[in-house]
Amino acid sequence: FxxxxxxxxxxxILLYHSSSPPCSTSTDTGIDYNPKQMAIREKVFNTIISCFKRHGAETIDTPVFELKETLTGKYGEDSKLIYDLKDQGGELLSLRYDLTVPFARYLAMNKITNIKRYHIAKVYRRDNPAMTRGRYREFYQCDFDIAGQYDAMIPDAECLKIVYEILHELDLGDFRIKVNDRRILDGMFAVCGVPDDKFRTICSTVDKLDKMSWEDVKKEMVNEKGLSEQAADQIGEYVSMQGGMDLAEHLLQDQKMSQSKQACAGLSDIKLLFSYLQLFQVTDKVVFDLSLARGLDYYTGVIYEAVLTQAGVASVTTEAQNGAPGSTEESVSVGSVAGGGRYDGLVGMFDPKGRKVPCVGVSIGIERIFSIMEQKVSAEKVRxxxxxxxxxxxxxxxxxxxxxxxxxxxxxxxxxxxxxxxxxxxxxxxxxxxxxxxxxxxxxxxxxxxxxxxxxxxxxxxxxxxxxxxxxxxxxxxxx
Amino acid sequence: FxxxxxxxxxxxILLYHSSSPPCSTSTDTGIDYNPKQMAIREKVFNTIISCFKRHGAETIDTPVFELKETLTGKYGEDSKLIYDLKDQGGELLSLRYDLTVPFARYLAMNKITNIKRYHIAKVYRRDNPAMTRGRYREFYQCDFDIAGQYDAMIPDAECLKIVYEILHELDLGDFRIKVNDRRILDGMFAVCGVPDDKFRTICSTVDKLDKMSWEDVKKEMVNEKGLSEQAADQIGEYVSMQGGMDLAEHLLQDQKMSQSKQACAGLSDIKLLFSYLQLFQVTDKVVFDLSLARGLDYYTGVIYEAVLTQAGVASVTTEAQNGAPGSTEESVSVGSVAGGGRYDGLVGMFDPKGRKVPCVGVSIGIERIFSIMEQKVSAEKVRxxxxxxxxxxxxxxxxxxxxxxxxxxxxxxxxxxxxxxxxxxxxxxxxxxxxxxxxxxxxxxxxxxxxxxxxxxxxxxxxxxxxxxxxxxxxxxxxx
The missing domain is CATH 3.40.50.800 (Anticodon-binding domain)
Structure with a gap:
């Protein structure tokens, strides 16, 4: 024997020959996942969870229900996508919209001041236009966060190291991790002459640069949002800049930019971050990109986003994104697969005394990764x-x-x-x-x-x- | 190095020293699970999933939302515990109440005629009185089912083998697996003179025998449900019987019981089942118990339930059950930790042409097992x-x-x-x-x-x- x-x-090794391709049943209520898809998902989960554990993360779980009021006012316009439960007596409940707000609520409620945790669970949205394959009412989020008062940029660098390891191990093709800082964006807007009350709306226009050409972005700024052409042009100059530690050093000397205290604080941190990223041996994929402007309001410091740069993947996963005008330029992002940043203020919103717990985290775009993996292995066979x-x-x-x-x-x-x-x-x-x-x-x-x-x-x-x-x-x- | x-x-080995005991945050909306509890849960999941995989099971996932109409009429009185989503436009949706109905819907919708699958996922109930620790609005179910037209009792025996392996490996203390058959119960009611239209209600009274004394059960049958005292006494005689293959043989010769074709079919299958259980080396824990009468309407053949028999566990996990009168008798079940049976008709309810797919399955009471494990390891420490x-x-x-x-x-x-x-x-x-x-x-x-x-x-x-x-x-x- x-x-x-x-x-x-x-x-x-789960890949093996078998007859039919992975194919989900789309019901009226959501999506059934068949054994083949589940096997692919398990493989992805195992890779990601191994990485989180290698970095010493614990895991928690929070209920799928949150009080309606907990979610209210956290997601801006997107609040209309929150699922409410029918009032059948008792408190008004909603289904969680993401894992970050429940995490912040959990920390505040339990007075936890430091933790390194991952949480992989389903979240619910009435519609999720970012997904290209039908409407995903429910989908996994996969978050890793480090909460606690630590020395600058060390946990931030670990988050980027984790993204690097995961994308490398999943073998999805070449990728790039764009890094920026909320303070650099705000400082840049200030020195370019954007009025304070337009920071947010101009920021959300800049955020479209991965889907639209600069010309269209500028048009939106000037025609729709009433920015002066001069201010827009100055922004345009900055957001075309990409580099590494050298770019941060250069901008610290920049006559305009150096006028903003905020921008300088952000630029110094970017420098420090890159020095840690060098020790972590991940600088080959990380780029300091001033056009990166993640929409979420709660970011207070460094922000980042990982994108796959392989052309082949684009058609598979990002029809919606690439359908936008200007998407043919070479540098277009072909699909964000991870993103995150520092949010030092969110936990304080849930603490009665407003006590802050600094946090930095990353969310792996696991549903998009599932789609890519399904496409990749549909030719091969799956056990x-x-x-x-x-x-x-x-x-x-x-x-x-x-x-x-x-x-x-x-x-x-x-x-x-x-x-x-x-x-x-x-x-x-x-x-x-x-x-x-x-x-x-x-x-x-x-x-x-x-x-x-x-x-x-x-x-x-x-x-x-x-x-x-x-x-x-x-x-x-x-x-x- | x-x-x-x-x-x-x-x-x-996750058990290790640490300072605080596992302790969940009970929010108004549900329960947060901290890292210590999650570590215990992971260990339990790993044991159970390993067993399912050892038996060659695939896994699937279905959406948390089902059409309200899919769930309507499947749970009898319990339907009032179904969570409905607020009507915010679109179809009327409910949250899944268990995993069996979605499984049957999945098989019918995809025209799958045979599969061996497990599914571990959360289900939602407005109230779950069976759980003793607070109100669990959301909890895991952990199901293994074999669907397909096979030779009698082979998959059924494998389900029992799986229960045996899991309870043995989790090391929760001594246990027993009670087995009965819906057809034996129905035949018994018939030969005891229970009118056809009272089968179901009398059956649900018999189901209380693990929480109530026979005297109280009899009282309910006679006083509340209008059964004749003679019929009740005859039922009482049968439901006190426990044994193995020998008991099935004995009852096949029983003058009354042998008059029921249904009962004989059930008894023959119990005999066959025990012969397979012997080959699987699990008969030391399995007992043919005529008092076992699981409530669910959809069972059509063999039914079973695993109970922990260790006194120590009782106080921890089953306050509610043991609070009932008569619970001091020695043979009282101190907590069901798994249950299931054969349901050959459910899939047909979802098929437009009513095509049947025979199914047999088991549900592991994983939340109760979590509670027991948390109690067990609270003295030890958990990494x-x-x-x-x-x-x-x-x-x-x-x-x-x-x-x-x-x-x-x-x-x-x-x-x-x-x-x-x-x-x-x-x-x-x-x-x-x-x-x-x-x-x-x-x-x-x-x-x-x-x-x-x-x-x-x-x-x-x-x-x-x-x-x-x-x-x-x-x-x-x-x-x-």
Whole structure:
């Protein structure tokens, strides 16, 4: 029974041949995920969770329901996408919209001042236009956050290291991580002459630069938002800048930019961040990009976004984004797969005394990654079970012997299957192995039972060997 | 760096010392689970999922939303516990109430005629009186089902084998698995003279036998439900019977019982079931118990329920059940932790042409198991991270060296942490290790850096060794 030794390795290779492509059932209520999709998802989850654990993260879970008032006023215009429960008596409840607000509520409620945690869970939105494949009412978010008062940029650098590791390990193709800082944006707007009360709306226009050309962005600023052409042009000069630590140093000397205290604080932190990123050996993918302006209001410091840069992926995942005018320019982002930043004020909003807990975090765009992985492996085949051996027989009336051997394999920790038929045909048993990628079949027969052996066949090569049946003498079977 | 070899084993032992007991935050909206509870949950999930995979199960996921009409009429009186979403336009949606109805809907919608799948996901109820710790609006269900037209009792026996394996591996204390058959119950009611239209209500009274004494059950049958005393007494005789295959044989010869064709079919299947359970070596825990009468309407054949029989667990988990009169008798069940049965008609309810897909399944009472595990380990300590090594320094100004070494460990797949401070005190670094159970600390110092070594300290014993820093020459580091 020595042949089972190699079964003791974890079945981490899920890719295998099988007949039909992954394909979800879109119901009126959401999306059913079939075993093939779930196998792909499990692989992605395992990679990501391993990374979070490697970095020492704990995990928590919060309820899917939050008080309606907890969510109110946190998402600006997007609040209309919040799902409310019917008032059936009791408090007014909503379904969580993301994992960041519940995390901040959890920290404040439990007076936790430092934690490194990940949370992978479903969130709910009435419509999610960012997803391109139909309407996703419910989808996973996958967040890693570090809360606590620490020395500048060290946890921030770890978040970027994590994004780098995850994208590298998932092997989705080449990627870039854009970095900027909310204070640099605000400082830039100030020195370019944007009135204070227009920071936010101009910022949200800048945020469209990955989908629109500069010309269109400028038009929106000037024609729709009433900015002076001169101010817009100055912004245009800055947001075309990309670089690394050198760019931050350069801008610290920039006559205009250096007038803003805020901008200087942000630029110094970017410098410090890059020095840590060098130690973490990830600077080859990270770029300081002044056009990065993530929409969310609650960011207070560094912000970042990872994008896949491979052309092939673009058509698959970002029809909506690439449909926008100007998207043909070379530098267009072809799909954000992670993003985050520093938000030092959010927890304080939930504390009765307003006590702040500085936070920095990253959200992995796991649903988009699922889509990409599904596309990638649809040509290859995916195993949906990890069964190592099928217990079969060529002759009739051996059900009892098959069940008994199967139970012994289960008891030894071996992943085994047996057909639920009294007298299945050998061909159909072998076909099942081929269809579901089971590598070995243990074939019982009258002669083998007499001899006290079992015939083991490697399904792919049809090689056969006989082994004594007494698996109890094979301690390695129990090491799984 | 040889000391890292033992780090390459998976960190499957999560129990470790730590300061505070597991304790959840009960919000107005549900329950937050802290890292300690999540670590316990992860351990339970891993055990259960490993078992499902060992038996060759795939997994699927269905949306949390179902059309209101899908759920209507499936849960009888319990329908009032279904959560409806507010009508904000679009279809009327409800939150799923269990995983069985969505599974049946999924099979019918996708025309799947055979599958072995598990599904672990949250379900939602407006109130769940069966849980004793507060009101659980949302909780996990953990289902394994086998759908398909197979030879009698083989998949049914595998479900029981799975329950046995899971309860054995979770080590929750002694348990028993009660087995009965819907057809035996119905046949018994018929031969005892229960009118056809009272089967269901009498059955639900019998279902209370694990919480009430026979006297009280009889009173309810006679006084409230208008059954004749004679019929009740005859039922009483049967439902006191427990045994194994022998009891099934005995009842097949029973003058009354043998008059019911239905009962005989059920009894023959129980005999067959026990013959398979013998091959699976699980008959020591399985008992054929005529008092078992699971409430759910959709069961059509064998039914079963696993209960923990250890007295110690009772007080912890089943206050509500044991509060009932008569609960002091020795044989009282102290907490159902799994249950299921055969439901051959449910899928047909969702098929436009009523095509049936026979199903048998089991639901693991995972929330109750979580509670028991939390109680069990509250005395012991629980690790909430799997960090293997802390990179520390005794001297100032070594942040860069610490970050660099930490990154190298991460790149080698080692779970490592570093404090986010420029100059943390050695004592606080060591304290963090002790608090969170990190077994090793790598201490950097000027002298070590000069010598090209790193001092490795075993936190528990304070043993120290020096190793050369070049981890790239240690290929075993990369095998994690």
């Amino acid at each position: 020595i042949a089972f030794i190699y079964l003791t390795r974890p079945a981490w 949906t079970t990890e069964v190592q051996v099928m217990v079969a027989s060529a002759q009739k009336n051996l059900l009892e012997e098959r069940l008994k051997l199967t139970a012994e394999l289960w008891n030894a920790g071996i992943k085994a299957e047996v057909m639920y038929k009294k007298n299945p045909k050998l061909l159909s048993q072998l076909q099942h192995c081929e269809e579901s990628g089971i590598p070995l079949v243990a074939i019982l027969g009258e002669q083998e039972l007499k001899d006290g052996v079992v015939k083991l066949r490697v399904v792919a090569t049809r090689e056969e060997v006989s082994h004594t049946v007494d698996i109890h003498t094979a301690p390695h079977l129990r090491t799984i | 040889i000391a890292f070899i033992y780090l390459t084993r998976p960190a499957w 909430t991270t799997e960090v293997q090594v802390m990179v520390a320094s005794a001297q100032k100004n070594l942040l860069e060296e610490r970050l660099k070494l930490t990154a190298e460990l991460w790149n080698a797949g080692i779970k490592a942490e570093v404090m986010y401070k420029k100059n943390p005190k050695l004592l606080s670094q060591l304290q963090h290790c002790e608090e969170s159970g990190i077994p090793l600390v790598a201490i950097l110092g000027e002298q070590e850096l000069k010598d090209g070594v790193v001092k490795l300290r075993v936190v528990a014993t304070r043993e120290e060794v020096s190793h050369t820093v070049d981890i790239h020459t240690a290929p075993h580091l990369r095998t994690i």
